[in-house]
Amino acid sequence: MRWTARWWLVAAVLGMLVFAVLLAGTAWSLLYPRYVLEDGELAADIAILAGSLSLAVFGISRAGRLERRVSVREDGRWLPPRGKYDGKAAFDLDAEIRRLRGTGLRAWGFAGCRLVVLVGCVVGINRMESSAETLLATGARTAGEVLSVDDPLDRRGASSMRVRYVAGGTSRIAEIVRKSGRNYSPGESVTVVYDPADPDDVRTTEEQNDNQALVGIYLVPMLLALLGLPSAAVAAVGWRRRRREVRRTGWRAAAVTVVPDPAPRKTRGPDILVRYRDGSGICLSQTWSTRGCAVLKDAPAWVGGTGRDMVVLFPHGRWRRRPNAMPAVAQGERVQRWFTLVR
Template sequence: MEHERRRTGWLVLTVVAMLVFLFFGVGTTYSLLAPAYVFEDGELPGEAAILSGSLALAAFGTSRLRAADRRLRAHVPDYGAWLPARDATNGEGRIDLDAETARLRRLARRAAGLVLVWTAVFAGGVAGTNAADQTAADLLASGVRVAGVVVSVDNPAKGTPSFRVRYESPGTAWTAEIVRDTTHAYRVGDVVTVIYDPADPEHVRTPEEPNENQVLVGFGVLLLLAGFIGMPFALNGAAGWRGRARAVTRTGWRVAAVTVVPDPYRGRGRRLPEVRVRYRDGSGIVLRCALSTHGPGVLAGQEHRRAWIGGWGRRMVVLFPYGPRKPGPYAMPVRAIGSRDQSMSPVR
């Protein structure tokens, strides 16, 4: 349990550091590539320090995760805490276990590809919000300034406050809505400085209110939130499947009878399902399903199903001959709750 708590702490730290690095990395890259962007005093060195610090912290957290796993592995070099010795038959005739081990490696590569997808989603969100900021900054620097009059004010209980302003470009009167981002209280009849784009007079702002494109900002924020939520799960999934594939490659598979218990605590705090394993030599172990799209599904509640177990510690896999949704072998990620119980009598 102590090992689990420490490992979880290092994992959270590593993921947060990587998200900070990605957020500032995309933003800084966009700013450097934007010709009109001007860094404020100390902004670029500050961002460089954040990037260096977050990258170093992510690397340190990764090294601590690997060290924790190596220490745990060193205590049981023969994997006997989780798996019995391989017997003569092991049930290989039912499925090609070597092919299923190779399939785990392909699954790990696909999971790594999902990390790139969520990274692109997150980067797109940063780019979208930065683009809205840059467009407003460009208008402030190059737009035409005229006097305008506030004709209405909207302060909804929910939603974004705004006001409408009337102004003139050469020969034409315009009325545009400006989103209020500051705490300034506008009243009907107030005179404000309106900055508009000569090529698009309806594209306006004031010196105080950037009036960013709300569609672009909303889309960017949506991508940011999706990436921020999805990326940690993708990173955890990719690292988990990679570790499980390597672990099963080392340990091989052991045939067993398994029972998936969907709610082992019967309402006393909902947890992921348990997998209760009985090996052929009579020993047993209790595993916990990992958070994954490869969950037990309809397999939950079925007793004494034939399956194969591979890996060690947190990096274990239950391989069923048939999956819950389609024919063919089905790999389900699990982790050991404790060590193997060898006190049971052998199965005859």
């Protein structure tokens, strides 16, 4: 993939992230009854949503168009001419091209699930904060006394304090999470705000006292979705391009040798040395995918696509007749003599 197409793809991913985050914020502002929209705020949000979504769609379309212009002229750089053995296999090669469509749809499904999780977690965190603000505005107030202050030495837990207060004529003790940065000491007086219908729902005028279990439930999936959404979107777009390229080029019979990445941190996928039937060869590497492969040597396979949009069909084992489609990227152009790859 050329740099121009790559940057369009990066712009598309950024547009999707802006759309997801702003969509969550706009949904919260519309659902939260105490939030008052300023003049023109909703129109501006809608405009940004439309612009970011348009950027994502246009970036994906533009990247694919640029790739198509290049690949049509350069098939010979990656694949040899069709031979009489290329169409022979124990399974339907044309059906495998159609199956790539389902793989792409599943990748879009994973991206959509991450988007839903991201939006849901942002809305949940906003609703939790709005509940604390509502309690501060409508809750009953009473005098409280700090009994003890807890500051975890390892900084893994949240700082908190134990507060005694009276609600409905009953003395109660609550543990309140501290996030304001203010220092407290035992015996200090604080103003406690509680819900008369549920006296255990409590905060102070300074401390919001978020439920840490809910914070973890929302925050961890939100971060995972935020980190995984770009890669899922890129994978979905990549499968769409690969299906288009393989449908155009067809498959080439080959023998492949899989060499794992020697780097301890696995900076890239394993090397795949491909030897075509005409004696030429090419070196590929696996892109990030759940569709991996074991270490193989001179295993029969079929290769299709061009450049950064290639697919390798591996035999899936003795008991499963359908092969495994693995996404791959060419590390260089095809060479006429395969043995030059293994020197």
